[in-house]
Amino acid sequence: MPPGMFRLKPALWPTLFTLPTLVLALGLGFWQLERREWKRDILDRIATNQAAPVMPFADLLAADPQRHEYGKVRLAGTFMHEREFHLAARNHRNKVGLQIVTPVRLDDGRIVLFNRGWVPSERKDPARRAEGQLAGRQELSGVVRRTQTGRWMAPENAPDKNVWFHVDVPAIRALAGASPDARLDRFFIEADDRANPGGIPIGGQTRLDIPNDHLQYAITWFLVALSLIGVYLAFHWQNGWLTVAGRRRPDGA
Helix, strand or coil, X not given: CCCCCEEECCCHHHHHHHHHHHHHHHHHHHHHHHHHHHHHHHHHHHHHHHHCCCEEHHHHHHCCHHHHCCCEEEEEEEECHHHCEEEEEEEECCEEXXXXXXXXXXXXXXXXXXXXXXXXXXXXXXXXXXXXXXXXXXXXEEEXXXXXXXXXXXXXXXHHHCEECCCCHHHHHHHCXXXXXXXXXXXXXXXXXXXXXXXXXXXXXXXXXXCCCHHHHHHHHHHXXXXXXXXXXXXXXXXXXXXXXXXXXXXXX
């Protein structure tokens, strides 16, 4: 046998355990690298669109709205307060409450969803925040966000109870009485930090400082895979199932 060549006789149970675990660890590592690129695209989009001038709503509709996600837009319309929707379990300064999504009827009659911001749980009832229920035509501004889908392990929306965990734009617009629209069903607007009468809802809830720790996660999983290989080979070496030409095991066998 040429110097440096080794011979491995795989043991059944260690191999049956190690192989799928190794594949899983490597798979998670490469998945985290993919997630890292996906997150970098989001961060680049945030930086680019946040730096762009505020868009008139008509210009947003004339383009692809989702390409302008996190961009700033202005619009005008009338709040449909009687149709407001509640996003549950939203935090603000370490206090749990909810966010209020209110349909806005534009001058041409079309309906857009507008996340007005956060309110504390004890003021969920609109009657307890009447001063913030703006009447008449309003000039509004906010940030473009794309329609959302449920996350893995997250609760499902409960439309019958008006409890929402993600903004399913087509479903909410339909419940608000809006006709399906290929563009308006793809996005909603989140209010900027302009103060409302009475102090709530509190706008400016868009999260722009999104962390990108996926490289660290990927390195962790690759180290797990490397450690697993080391343990597997060491186990076989100690039990005489791995031999290297010209070398003996530590016990002298």
